[in-house]
Amino acid sequence: MSRLGYVALTNDEFVAQISAFYKFQTGLGVNLFLMTVMSFVVGLSISGQTFYSFVLENLEKFGALKAIGAKGAVLVRMILFQAGFTALTGYGLGVGICTLMIAAARLRLPDYAATITWGNLLLAFCMVLVIAGISSYIAVRKVLRIEPFDIFRG
Amino acid sequence: MVAAAIEARGLVKYFGEGEARTMAVKDVSFDARFGEMLYVVGPSGSGKTTMLSLVSGILRPNQGGVRIHGTDIWSLSADALAEFRLAHIGFAFQDYHLFPRLTTAENVAVPLVLQKRGWDEALAEAERYLDIVGLKHRAQLPPVKLSGGEQQRVAIARAIVSQPDILIMDEPTASLDGDTGRNILAFVRGEILNDKRCIVIVTHDARISEFADRTLMMEDGALKEIRNGGHRQD
Numbered sequence: 001m002s003r004l005g006y007v008a009l010t011n012d013e014f015v016a017q018i019s020a021f022y023k024f025q026t027g028l029g030v031n032l033f034l035m036t037v038m039s040f041v042v043g044l045s046i047s048g049q050t051f052y053s054f055v056l057e058n059l060e061k062f063g064a065l066k067a068i069g070a071k072g073a074v075l076v077r078m079i080l081f082q083a084g085f086t087a088l089t090g091y092g093l094g095v096g097i098c099t100l101m102i103a104a105a106r107l108r109l110p111d112y113a114a115t116i117t118w119g120n121l122l123l124a125f126c127m128v129l130v131i132a133g134i135s136s137y138i139a140v141r142k143v144l145r146i147e148p149f150d151i152f153r154g
Numbered sequence: 155m156v157a158a159a160i161e162a163r164g165l166v167k168y169f170g171e172g173e174a175r176t177m178a179v180k181d182v183s184f185d186a187r188f189g190e191m192l193y194v195v196g197p198s199g200s201g202k203t204t205m206l207s208l209v210s211g212i213l214r215p216n217q218g219g220v221r222i223h224g225t226d227i228w229s230l231s232a233d234a235l236a237e238f239r240l241a242h243i244g245f246a247f248q249d250y251h252l253f254p255r256l257t258t259a260e261n262v263a264v265p266l267v268l269q270k271r272g273w274d275e276a277l278a279e280a281e282r283y284l285d286i287v288g289l290k291h292r293a294q295l296p297p298v299k300l301s302g303g304e305q306q307r308v309a310i311a312r313a314i315v316s317q318p319d320i321l322i323m324d325e326p327t328a329s330l331d332g333d334t335g336r337n338i339l340a341f342v343r344g345e346i347l348n349d350k351r352c353i354v355i356v357t358h359d360a361r362i363s364e365f366a367d368r369t370l371m372m373e374d375g376a377l378k379e380i381r382n383g384g385h386r387q388d
Contacts, residue, residue, distance in 0.1 A: 060249075060251055061251065064251035066236070067210075067212050067239070067245050068239065068240065068245060068264065069238075069239040069240025069243075069265065070268050071236045072232070072236075147212075148213075149204075149212050151249075152203050152206065152207050152247070152248075
């Protein structure tokens with residue numbers, strides 16, 4: 001067969017070759033990569049901004065808690081809990097919406113080629129954790145620097 | 155001999171360095187006793203709020219020390235000091251600083267939750283203290299539904315729910331009309347003050363002067379005078 005210029009491939013090998021072709025020999029791979037990076041940056045910005053605003057809005061409340069006797073570790077746990085809860089909720093919603101969109105697309109195009117693999121889910125989960133981690137780090141730094149004296153000073 | 159509730163010795167606090175240094179508190183010493191309602195008065199910028207922060211363990215002095223019930227609070231680590239405040243000092247802030255998303259009862263329960271008491275137990279105790287301040291019927295409302303006087307009472311309930319030895323009140327009548335302010339102070343004097351508790355109040359409100367046992371007069375960061383009784387404006 002090879003003498004005739006043909007290549008014999010298994011189904012998996014064929015899929016891998018097609019995938020590699022689109023990823024590395026067309027602009028599609030770079031576009032997907034850029035989209036992922038942009039999603040990460042936008043997600044990080046929105047999440048960080050939202051968390052920072054939340055902390056700024058509640059600065060006096062955190063100060064009051066500190067004055068009453070809340071230790072730094074308690075405040076850190078509060079922020080981590082909120083960041084974790086928000087991240088997991090967002091992750092769940094995101095995966096759910098993606099699944100629904102693929103299902104909806106397949107109603108019109110039964111052979112629509114889109115799959116969510118365990119690897120994709122794990123990668124997205126890790127990215128969400130990194131976003132939540134960086135956002136909560138910024139918030140924690142701010143909260144730990146609050147002086148309860150400031151709420152007396154008004 | 156019973157230790158004084160608060161022993162403040164040679165307190166000095168300044169902000170900034172070099173030419174920008176501002177002296178906020180200059181060599182202030184005083185004792186506060188259990189069973190006493192002590193007022194700290196003085197014009198704006200006289201250092202009374204800074205002094206209150208120094209003696210309540212939320213602002214470290216540059217010099218001097220504070221003993222509360224015999225404990226040198228500024229020798230404690232940050233975490234130990236936070237625990238000490240939680241156990242021994244109650245705060246009622248000028249703007250109340252109640253948590254808007256919690257109910258009134260949950261607000262009062264906050265110090266108990268920080269003390270790792272069970273949620274149900276903390277809420278039951280909070281409702282008992284709301285009853286003491288006459289607001290049990292408001293327990294399930296958010297603070298925004300309460301009047302200024304009621305919010306002040308909730309703040310007082312939160313400040314005393316952990317049964318602290320020292321109650322610190324910063325301008326408790328600043329946001330209240332005359333009658334409500336007097337009622338709050340009469341209530342604090344009659345129901346909250348006892349021989350195991352000392353109440354320190356920063357105020358510039360002469361209308362409530364009659365409730366003080368002693369008054370510290372501050373001016374330009376220094377303790378100018380200690381008077382028995384209140385401070386009437388002549």
